[in-house]
Amino acid sequence: MAAEWGYSPTNGPDVWARLFPQAGGARQSPVDICTSIASSDSNLEMKKLTFAYESQSDLRILNTGHGWKVEAPQSGSRLEGGPLGEDIYQLEQFHCHWGETSAEGSEHTVDGRAYAGELHLVHWNTTKYQSFAEAAQHPDGLAVLGVFFDVGNESNDEIEKIVSTLSEIKFKGQFTDIPDVIDPTTFLPSGLGYWTYLGSLTTPPCNECVIWIVYKEPITVTEEQLVQFRCLSACSGEAEEFIVKNYRPPQPLGNRALRECNA
Numbered sequence: 001m002a003a004e005w006g007y008s009p010t011n012g013p014d015v016w017a018r019l020f021p022q023a024g025g026a027r028q029s030p031v032d033i034c035t036s037i038a039s040s041d042s043n044l045e046m047k048k049l050t051f052a053y054e055s056q057s058d059l060r061i062l063n064t065g066h067g068w069k070v071e072a073p074q075s076g077s078r079l080e081g082g083p084l085g086e087d088i089y090q091l092e093q094f095h096c097h098w099g100e101t102s103a104e105g106s107e108h109t110v111d112g113r114a115y116a117g118e119l120h121l122v123h124w125n126t127t128k129y130q131s132f133a134e135a136a137q138h139p140d141g142l143a144v145l146g147v148f149f150d151v152g153n154e155s156n157d158e159i160e161k162i163v164s165t166l167s168e169i170k171f172k173g174q175f176t177d178i179p180d181v182i183d184p185t186t187f188l189p190s191g192l193g194y195w196t197y198l199g200s201l202t203t204p205p206c207n208e209c210v211i212w213i214v215y216k217e218p219i220t221v222t223e224e225q226l227v228q229f230r231c232l233s234a235c236s237g238e239a240e241e242f243i244v245k246n247y248r249p250p251q252p253l254g255n256r257a258l259r260e261c262n263a
């Protein structure tokens, strides 16, 4: 049986490359965003990053064993401009990463600082490729929007729509439909400045196929909402192994360009 990857010392990020060679590549994600080396690029300002999403109800949310994932294939969605050239990217799914405490949890860090969590809105290049799986085999196949979580006193209403379903998907492999209408736009911060660089999937197989767009401004969630994330189980049976952390630590940026856009 294929070894299960995870986030423990015996199957976590430090050993992924043994089973998933790409995890040892030179274009890996996440990275620490060193703000002093980020370069402004007028092209990013001229070709504004634009997004258009549909509001959808009855989206399927599942417990992957590594966290929750909302399947949201939206043929009517469009992410384009900014670092994406002339191609159009379509929303496929969104999910989240978090930590054991709110002092950690994001995958990207900013000048060494971790946030309490990180939401990923995953898109694929429909201009060039015929499927998500095909797109994930190419260096410009995917575009992922990363949004940091800060902990505050105000519950995030959109995240609450996710939290309210988690008791139904406690165990790995379970899934349910989210009754509420979800508009992915509401996950985005009001300030749309971002950093962008070429990277990879942050989980195995760690394909080097992602154009990363990480928003500078975090959104706010409550500690209680994060506590609910940590109640998901990584196991499918009665055994309870809570998913208390599911973030990969930063990988070397190497000689990759890190650009910024102050939208």
Ligand SMILES: NS(=O)(=O)c1ccc2oc(=S)[nH]c2c1
Residues within 6 Å of the ligand: 120, 122, 144, 200, 201, 202, 203, 204, 205, 210
């Ligand atoms: N965490 S992430 O880089 O956004 C990401 C997005 C899509 C993925 O599909 C597989 S398989 N692993 C993935 C990781």
Ligand SMILES: [Zn+2]
Residues within 6 Å of the ligand: 095, 096, 097, 120, 202
């Ligand atoms: Zn992710």
